Amino acid sequence: MTGPRLVRPATLDAALAVLAEEPDARCLAGGATLVAMMNAGLAEPGVLVALDGIAELRGITVADDGRVRIGAMTRHRETAADMRLAGGHAVVRQAASVIANAVVRNMGTMGGSIAFFDPAADYPPALVAADAEIELASAAATRRLAAREFFVDWYTTAIEPGEMVTAIHLPPAGTQPSIYRKHARTSGDYAIASLALVLDGAGARVAVGACGPVPLRSDAAEAVLAGRLADHDAVAEAAALLAAAADPVDDVRGSADYRRRLIPRLLQAAISELLDTREAA
Amino acid sequence: MIDDRQDLLLQVNGARRRVSAEGSDTLLTVLRDQLGLTGAKRGCNQGVCGSCTVEVDGWPVRGCLSLAAACEGHEIVTIEGTGRDPVMAVLQRQFVVRGAVQCGFCTPGMLISARRLLQDQPRPDAEAVQAALSGNICRCTGYRKIIDAVLAAAEELAQ
């Protein structure tokens, strides 16, 4: 019960070296999830690699072409407050702003959050809808993976042993609006269901959270929506495709059945809200 | 299991404090059990209730989700260490006179969150206060008097 040895590397390379050498090492990002699990006896890491001293993992940079890089150690508070995340990137900012509560947002980081991947968490659908890429590094290599491929299954990601999340990249986004809508029992709870919607050209990208093992995205549904966002029948058809593709479970937050019924309703509401926003702008 | 009880040097309430902690010891455990700073409470140890809220580098965080060893090199402030801050003094007075305190178990954490709010946003409205305090659960008051106390403190500080 004495717990892990904590190492606090100053550089990414030093951190990756520890991960390469120590098979039972885990990264300590904000602690919001890992320490809670340790307190509950659900995680007993041998070595903890604290990432908070590594400057290259922090902060949000926006390139001239509109690409965004969010360092893995960027706190939810910082992401939620960064108004440069606008238009098609607003979905990520909005997701950050509804995670847990202000105190936890001072601790939690995007890298830590997605590495743990709770399918009911807020970032996964937002990043999938934003077509984000996850940057992963190990002592041997660095690679990038589309968010859709990063989230593999319930609580499972594509992170390999020795690897860690170093950054999240967002492609340039247009000025068209995006939205993240979360339905939860109480403020700060994990979602019963959530929906991230990014208008894209004449169509939209949609990802649904908490309704299956991974954020739900349907190419077929998006194809139906293309050019027909204002068409109720098209939206209904896309919604039906999404709902059919969902694989929700019953849990203390809601039944699988309810979640399936929510998907079309959330989609319709989000689309009409975004179309109103676009019109107003 | 590695026995690695180690000496840590923590900066707590403006003073350097030497403690000896195990790797899994949280900041909350060390503050309460070793430094006798029991103002921060353990209501859940899971990061939900907020009764353990303390400041690290000026930001309210969960004492129960912060590993003590990871807090070396950071500035830690607990309710006991806010005595000289005029914002906290006004908040405390308003909490007292407006009946924002019932059992008081949530109060220290609530005050830490409220202080940060008033530093960031000197004139919040009720909704902003509700948002800022939503990570601090109170089972007694129904929140109304807490919100009123924070609003009154903001008003007093603005004068």
Place this chain on the structure above:
Amino acid sequence: MTDPKGIAVGLSIPKFENQEKVLGEARYIADLQRANVLHAAILGSPVPHARIRGYDVSKALAAPGVVAVLTGDDVPDGRMGAFIKDEHALAKGKVLYVGEPVAAVAAETEAQARAACRLIEVDYDELPAVLSPEDGLAAGAPILHEHLADYVKVFDAGSGGNVASRTRFEEGDVDRAWTECDVIVEGEYTTQAQAHVAIEPCGALAEYEAGGRITLWSANQSVFRVQANVCESLNLPMTKLRCLTPRVGGGFGNKMEAHIQPIVVALALKCRRNVRMILTREEDFEIVRARHPFRIRMKTGAKKDGTLVAREIEVLLDCGAFADDSPGVLGYSLLMSPGPYRIPHRRAHGQLVYTNKLRFGAFRGFGQPQVSFAGEQQIDEIAGRLGIDPIEMRRRNMLREGDAWFVGQQVASNGLAACIDAVEKASGWRDRPKATRHGTKRRALGMSVTAHISGLLGTGAIVRVLEDGTVVLNTGATDIGQGSDTVLTQICAEALQLPVDKVSVASPDTDGSPYNWGTTASRVTYTAGRAVVGAARAVEAKLKQHASEMLECGVGDLELRAGGRVGIVGVPGAEVSFAAISGRAHWAVGGPIVGEHTLVFDQMTHDPKRAVAIGLPFARIGVFSFGAVVVEVEIDEVTGKTRVVEAWSAADVGRAINPQLVEVQLEGAFVQGMGLALFEEMVWDGPRLANPSLMDYKVPTSRDAPYAIHSIIVEAPEPDGPFGAKGAGEIGINVIPSAIANAVAAGTGHRHHHLPLTSERVLDGLIEAEAAA
């Protein structure tokens, strides 16, 4: 509404201990530090129902730091319980629910104690489990308490099989009355288990004294109930145990009866050392207690003009593994089930059934939020069918001054009409549409009324005049944060015409305090307040006796003067100070001045000429408070999520000794009731509690509760109450689920029969109502 003459009563004085609380200096059970203390942890049963064949504690005893292991073999066979003495200090012979403490370890550190618990081996002979009251009543159901018949019971419980208690009340001729009704509504309702979630988890610290006497600190609502429970379960003489209290981090019924105190005391006796144990949040969820799930069948009938004629209710309560306060909850909920109405024909009956779950017990409202959920919805339904405004419907039928309550007690003060008027006016009820729609949001109003009783059981107070003329008040009532130390001080100060800072309060101590049954059942202000007034009057008489000798006048010519003086009526200069009198009493004549008063409420609940009452757990219960609430809800058509936008909650508390503290009772009760109404729910996965954490069990945050909760104090003074006061702690919660359900029905057209009104249920109801329309 404060009495201008009051020097203490009626003033919103900040609670005395607020200052230490905002500084972080208040000491709760987990903050107490002692030298030479052992840390304890418990092992919970992995199975819901089993015989214990034996234990192997050798590995645990050999583990680092371990000083003692305690099992059922180590504890005496005493049994404790508020109504039925059915519970050992820890499992002995059998386990009855998942998580039930079967063994405990005391070790040098908490981590060592917890680690050693995992090394204890228990040999279980598993038995089939009873997971619902219906299962428990089934023919051939496994029996939880084979020796139920032999247990000591404090009332005529009618126990048998898995039935812990039965209660039946009847008045008028219900069966015939239905034929007189023009409209009858009928339905079955269920309510869920709610967790108390006091933010402080339960804990205890036993200090061992050479000679075997124990001083026990614990999170509690009554040091006297702690003492009784520990001594009954461990067969200890009460002289061997002194119970004290630190600050308590909230109590809503959960800290009234025992939790882990008997285990901690047993360990301290075994180790002859100080022992402390603090529960984790998960353990607190799993082993303390919770609000009862109810199954309710109710039927209410009225005439065309809205006059209520008859009501019948049948309830089935899940008791959990031990009776605890449950027989009281059954009896009380039935007693209150007609609501504050004139209904000539009424029948209420029900059963409390043991199941293999944690014990259910007292929780603010004591069964009323559950029966009100059914009853107040039926009032609205009848009003709806007859086209009568819901408030008008209640006015026509409400109980009036001088009326009797169900089964016979006369109700003295009654501020119900004023409560209804107040919420009607403040909410603008008459001029507002009851349901509106904006985009995908609907808004609707709902209302509900209630009564509550305060006054149970024995209480005392001692007022002692110190040498300098100040006084110390000792009542034995634990202040759980609601402010009773302050309120009782205000009462004492008023009675003696002293400034409040001239009165100090002694902390409850079973060695030195007069008996106080507990901080529960909305009773402290009323019962302890009466005792304080009585004790102060005794002090006043002695002060006046001295003063008459000092001033050479008759006692009848004397008056108390503000600030601690006794003077001759009409002669301003002729007076002596309390200090002068007390000095004389201490050193010259008569002896130190001490006043005391004890009481137990003396009016009978039941009038046998009027009604039948079988299995009534409270022969004498107390005085009536009244309440009314209007809520405005907003329902999201997309998800079904319901939130309360604004609320107006009025309560007749007789006299608000401290208005601010009454308000915060109403506000806190509102939000707790809102959680019960909308989303709080303990869920079992088979025999195992599926959500024993604050991640999975959600309570309202500051963002979920409305800011605009308007508390309205109504004062209909109770003739024998202290300065007219009666209870305020629970009245505000009773009405909340029913008022919210009434608002949801107004907004969606669907009547809900099952709590909580989750977004899922509300959406289903909305869709169903739309399809029907």
